[in-house]
Amino acid sequence: MDILKVAMPKGRINKPAIKLIQEAGFPIPDDLDDSRKLIISAPGAQMEFIMAKPVDVPTYVEYGVADIGIVGKDVLMEENRDVYELLDLGIARCRMSVIGLPDWTPVMNPRVATKYPNLASDYFREKGQQVEVIKLNGSIELAPLIGLADRIVDMVETGRTLQENGLVEMEEIFQITSRLIANRVSFRMKNEAIQGLCDKLQSIIAVKG
Ligand code: PRP
Numbered sequence: 001m002d003i004l005k006v007a008m009p010k011g012r013i014n015k016p017a018i019k020l021i022q023e024a025g026f027p028i029p030d031d032l033d034d035s036r037k038l039i040i041s042a043p044g045a046q047m048e049f050i051m052a053k054p055v056d057v058p059t060y061v062e063y064g065v066a067d068i069g070i071v072g073k074d075v076l077m078e079e080n081r082d083v084y085e086l087l088d089l090g091i092a093r094c095r096m097s098v099i100g101l102p103d104w105t106p107v108m109n110p111r112v113a114t115k116y117p118n119l120a121s122d123y124f125r126e127k128g129q130q131v132e133v134i135k136l137n138g139s140i141e142l143a144p145l146i147g148l149a150d151r152i153v154d155m156v157e158t159g160r161t162l163q164e165n166g167l168v169e170m171e172e173i174f175q176i177t178s179r180l181i182a183n184r185v186s187f188r189m190k191n192e193a194i195q196g197l198c199d200k201l202q203s204i205i206a207v208k209g
């Protein structure tokens with residue numbers, strides 16, 4: 001059987017993704033994200049994990065240095081890489097929303113800060129609204145608080161960050177879950193291994209509802 005190279009995101013998706021793969025019957029270590037090692041082999045599962053920054057997962061998969069990867073729908077939509085989206089894993093659920101201060105009044109050509117400039121531009125273009133998108137790399141909620149932007153487009157999970165900073169969700173753009181993606185060539189060359197993993201994950205997801 002082929003060894004599958006898996007691009008595994010560090011951070012919030014990591015733990016639920018490990019749990020799901022384990023539940024599907026693949027013996028992989030619990031503590032992938034605790035180690036400083038960047039390539040971790042799990043021979044019992046016939047897998048090798050490439051520990052990646054979430055935003056880079058689709059890039060590793062498109063270039064074929066990873067056969068498959070686990071990535072949030074948010075990153076997948078923003079990066080728009082040439083990969084197969086195989087499965088909705090149903091983990092790390094959250095949403096992409098337009099957020100602002102509660103007393104915000106509409107202005108011409110508002111500034112919108114976000115980590116997702118492509119996604120935000122597409123959203124407002126489709127709505128026929130002209131905005132100026134400002135790319136930031138983190139702590140996006142700061143932008144309306146300090147006057148950098150009128151609104152932000154960002155991920156909301158528990159809502160705690162918004163609440164603690166006095167911000168409100170104005171519009172939900174779409175729901176986010178993590179996806180299993182595959183390199184197009186790997187999907188053909190390692191089809192048995194990839195399909196086997198997909199089937200087992202799918203049964204676990206079905207059981208969990
Ligand atoms: C994400 C997102 C929000 C927060 C939402 O940030 O950008 O800031 O989580 O989660 P909550 O609704 O549960 O509060 P992340 O923790 O990835 O860090 P960042 O601000 O550096 O992007």
